[in-house]
Amino acid sequence: MKVKFKAFAQFSLVALLAAACTTDPDSAGLEYMPDMYRSPAIEPYVDYGEVRGQINDELKMHRSAMVPPRYAIPYYGTDSATVHTLLPYHRLPGRLFAETHGLYQYDLSSNEDADYEYKLAAADVNPLKLTSKEVADKMFADGKALYAINCNHCHGEKGDGNGPMVASGAYSGAAVLSGLTIAEGQMFYSIYYGKGMMGSHASLLNKKEIWTLVHYVRKFQDSNYGTFDANGLPAWGTTKPAADTTGK
Ligand code: HEC
Structure with a gap:
């Protein structure tokens, strides 16, 4: 046995x-x-x-995470500059953005010209100011971290439009950021709502993060950007780049 x-x-x-x-x-x-x-x-x-x-019936039907009501303003603390920066974006996406960029939950501009609001965005200036070397260094460090996560794979480390996705042949057409001449408000608009083959980042990044990235992109275009001379004065041209009114 x-x-x-x-x-x-x-x-x-x-x-x-x-x-x-x-x-x-x-x-x-x-x-x-x-x-x-x-x-x-x-x-x-x-x-x-x-x-x-x-x-588990006890757990079922309990209130789950829900999307906040439309136009709800999250609490951003009591620093008025920060609160102001993070208030909802005042520009509307163009007429066609629901179809082209999936922005279905947004009010769209009714203007015939789909780039109408993009053109207006040329007037917007970065609310985050580079007031000193310390502020600028912190801005670029934050920008670098955000860029590495959200943008590098398309636009490339140096902003030459040749990130790993493009180099691999999987994707093409990422803008050469170092060569852009558009106004910073338009950069913001495009990063926020998307442009062409670039998707919207509105649900991925808050406005402060996007303006930080706009500073970072401008650094690609001018290595003096955000640097200061011996007297602590800005060493870069502080005039705004010309607006792009072609919308292209
Ligand atoms: C999926 C790839 C992809 C990602 C990710 C991406 N972009 Fe783009 N980006 C593009 C493409 C493609 C264009 C060109 C759009 C056009 O002109 O049609 C572009 C254009 C731009 C422009 C020029 C917009 C204009 O109005 O001409 C800026 C500025 C920009 N990107 C910044 C960023 C930043 C900053 C990030 C990270 C938050 C980012 N992009 C993430 C693909 C991407």
């Missing part, structure tokens, strides 16, 4: 191991303890009350 059991145990073990193998190279085979290597997919924004495949 003892011998038989041992043989049976050995046979079972071999059978179990053999069953674990499959010919499909993409399959992990039989998983003995899936919980060990597969964590449950938590969906924080969908409220099924589901935990490990079981519906």
Whole structure:
């Protein structure tokens, strides 16, 4: 009896191991303890009350994360300059932006000229000022970090339009940022709502972050930008670049 059991145990073990193998190279085979290597997919924004495949009625129907009401203004503290910078953007996306950039939840400009608001944006100036070397250094450091995460893969580290996505051949047409001559308000508009093959960043970055990036982009165009001379005076031309009224 003892011998038989041992043989049976050995046979079972071999059978179990053999069953674990499959010919499909993409399959992990039989998983003995899936919980060990597969964590449950938590969906924080969908409220099924589901935990490990079981519906938990107590959790179900509880209020989940919801989109704030339209025109709600998040609390940004009490610093008036910061609050002012982060208030909703006053420019509307062009007439066609719902179709071209998926901006369905926005009020669109009704102007016949789809670039009407883009042209107006030429008048907007960066509310974040480069008042000293310290402020500028911090701005460029923040800009560099934001750029590395959000822009580098298309526009490239040096803003030459040759990021890894473009170099790999997967994508083309990223603007050469170092050669741009458009007004900073228009840069903001395009980063915010998107332009051509560039998507909207309105849900990814707040306005302060985008204005920080606008400073960073201007540094590509002029290495003196944000530097100061021995007297602490700005070493770059502080006049605004000319507006692009062609909309192209
Ligand atoms: C998916 C690739 C992609 C990403 C990511 C991307 N861009 Fe672009 N960007 C483009 C393309 C393509 C254009 C050219 C659009 C056109 O002129 O049709 C462009 C244009 C621009 C322009 C010129 C806009 C104008 O009005 O002419 C600026 C400024 C710019 N990008 C900055 C940024 C910044 C800053 C980021 C990071 C937040 C970023 N882009 C992320 C692809 C991208």
